[in-house]
Amino acid sequence: MSHAFARLCAGVSLAVLLQAGAGLAAPATPWWKNAVIYEIYPRSFQDSNGDGIGDLNGITARLDYIKSLGVDAIWLTPIYPSPQIDFGYDISDYLDIDPAYGTLADFDRLIAEAKKRNIRVVIDFVLNHTSNKHPWFVESATSRDSPKRDWYIWRDGKGPNQPPNNWISSFHHPGWDYDAKTGQYYWHRFYAEQPDLNWRNPKVAAAMEDVLRFWIARGVAGFRLDAVSALFEDPALRDEPIVTDATGKPVLDTFGNPKLNRTRNGYGPETHAVLRQLRKVVDETSNKEVVLIGETHVESVADLRKLYGAKDDELHLPMDLKGAFIDKLDVARFRDFIAEVQNGLDGNPALFVFDNHDHPRWDRYGDGIHNDDIGRVLASVLLGARGAAMYYYGDEIGMATTPPVRREDVRDPVGRTGWPYDKGRDGERTPMQWIAGANAGFSPAGVTTWLPVPPQTTVNVAVQNGEPQSLLNWYRQLGALRKTNAAVRDGKQVMLNTSDTHVLAWERRTAEESVVFACNFTAAPQTIRIALAGQPAHGKRVTVLLNSPQQRPAKSLQEISLKPYGVMVLRVR
Numbered sequence: 001m002s003h004a005f006a007r008l009c010a011g012v013s014l015a016v017l018l019q020a021g022a023g024l025a026a027p028a029t030p031w032w033k034n035a036v037i038y039e040i041y042p043r044s045f046q047d048s049n050g051d052g053i054g055d056l057n058g059i060t061a062r063l064d065y066i067k068s069l070g071v072d073a074i075w076l077t078p079i080y081p082s083p084q085i086d087f088g089y090d091i092s093d094y095l096d097i098d099p100a101y102g103t104l105a106d107f108d109r110l111i112a113e114a115k116k117r118n119i120r121v122v123i124d125f126v127l128n129h130t131s132n133k134h135p136w137f138v139e140s141a142t143s144r145d146s147p148k149r150d151w152y153i154w155r156d157g158k159g160p161n162q163p164p165n166n167w168i169s170s171f172h173h174p175g176w177d178y179d180a181k182t183g184q185y186y187w188h189r190f191y192a193e194q195p196d197l198n199w200r201n202p203k204v205a206a207a208m209e210d211v212l213r214f215w216i217a218r219g220v221a222g223f224r225l226d227a228v229s230a231l232f233e234d235p236a237l238r239d240e241p242i243v244t245d246a247t248g249k250p251v252l253d254t255f256g257n258p259k260l261n262r263t264r265n266g267y268g269p270e271t272h273a274v275l276r277q278l279r280k281v282v283d284e285t286s287n288k289e290v291v292l293i294g295e296t297h298v299e300s301v302a303d304l305r306k307l308y309g310a311k312d313d314e315l316h317l318p319m320d321l322k323g324a325f326i327d328k329l330d331v332a333r334f335r336d337f338i339a340e341v342q343n344g345l346d347g348n349p350a351l352f353v354f355d356n357h358d359h360p361r362w363d364r365y366g367d368g369i370h371n372d373d374i375g376r377v378l379a380s381v382l383l384g385a386r387g388a389a390m391y392y393y394g395d396e397i398g399m400a401t402t403p404p405v406r407r408e409d410v411r412d413p414v415g416r417t418g419w420p421y422d423k424g425r426d427g428e429r430t431p432m433q434w435i436a437g438a439n440a441g442f443s444p445a446g447v448t449t450w451l452p453v454p455p456q457t458t459v460n461v462a463v464q465n466g467e468p469q470s471l472l473n474w475y476r477q478l479g480a481l482r483k484t485n486a487a488v489r490d491g492k493q494v495m496l497n498t499s500d501t502h503v504l505a506w507e508r509r510t511a512e513e514s515v516v517f518a519c520n521f522t523a524a525p526q527t528i529r530i531a532l533a534g535q536p537a538h539g540k541r542v543t544v545l546l547n548s549p550q551q552r553p554a555k556s557l558q559e560i561s562l563k564p565y566g567v568m569v570l571r572v573r
Helices: 003-008 014-022 056-061 063-068 104-116 135-140 202-217 269-286 301-306 331-344 371-384 413-418 461-465 471-484 486-490
Strands: 036-040 073-076 120-126 176-179 184-187 222-226 291-294 317-320 351-353 388-392 492-496 503-509 514-520 526-528 542-547 560-562 567-572
Touching: 056 063, 056 104, 063 104, 073 222, 104 120, 120 202, 202 269, 222 269, 269 291, 301 331, 331 492, 331 503, 371 388, 371 471, 371 503, 371 514, 371 567, 461 471, 471 486, 471 542, 486 503, 486 514, 503 526, 514 560, 560 567
Parallel strands: 036 073, 036 388, 073 120, 120 222, 222 291, 291 317, 317 351, 351 388
Antiparallel strands: 176 184, 492 503, 503 514, 514 567, 526 560, 542 567
């Protein structure tokens, strides 16, 4: 054990270390390959102390509910100490818990209680940047001779009042901030309060590796690696090419900035080297039970495949965010998307994601009439396709995106900067809706919650618990199906009726049986027939496993009648 690691583990109890070493029983197939992961935005899940902000003890109190969903793991967005400029993605201490969320003891209790329910805990790991209040940056900014100066990207400007290049941050600000004390600029891909770390400095890499070891020792089952595409910049800091129109005139974005082709940073050999080293750390300290999940924005499935590593020695599960940004219920696009990852990842599991804390919720597909049925369609694709799946708290009850209507109500700095063109991400971060009463059971009545609770009467856990055909119970049934049915859990996948432009259908197959999913992507009734090629032993008996409300069950594959946005799941033996 290195001196640095020993220092990091100070205060971790022997019991916690022994629990982490024992781990959960290793399954025949690694747990993450077909896992269902439930994303929790801690500020918005459950307030246990009446301050209007969700916390760790609130999550612990809701673990039985989470277990009822049939999920394998929860992913917590950042819970570290932070000035909260970007609500936790600006970290001032990687080795503690923000007081708003609780203490390390609260975190240890969450890990222990989750383990009792066979739920793993995955945490966010923000690699690209820290807060400008982090001691590393504070020291870095003291002088050009600081021992930590090279832990960040400090550079001279091109000239008086001229930054080193034309780079713009992802949040529409100039990407360079000037420090008058030392007479240099520092680079920040995101907010000025989030200076980028210099991953070419081996001391930075070593420090971050020790952070991984610290949390693994506390029993963490995985890490979602934030913004891994932004770790390295062009070492020459060349200007980004400006997008021009047919006349050669610069194209401006909605904020008046010239649009840039972001070609000077992104995935490259150095990024893959970092991922391989992080994977090595994880494998050495966890008996290969801890998973690395990547926030991976790529242009193609071929690029996604590279992030698993040439020897499958990088990320376990890169997020397939290409699918997350399909914003239309288009059968051909969904079919192509599923088939691409099925055939283009060399057998590696895809991680399907349709929404999260940075993207509008699933209701962007809704038509205002059939929203619950559309929710069943999306859940069926997400949880019925081959691979791992991740969904966002509240999706299971149909929580909708609720953006602020006035600029003065905006909490997200993206919305404050971008208003009215970009209203920010508050709309997808509103508090979890547990009951129909005041504050929806998230906080006690009369407490001002950090974001307003949307008006609602039926979109809550209490009401849907008692409705067998509710969206919540559809999610539960799909979760149970993945755990109990071998074909749905890890069977082969075959796309069916591939010329159909209305119904998305696929088969999950083992030697013993097939399970067929049929999802109507339209607002009109559809009737289809399905043939299972190359399955002479199948077809003797059809059993309906799941069926949308008020929909006639099929008796064979020769006639499957689907209502508007109807779903039917059939077992064929």
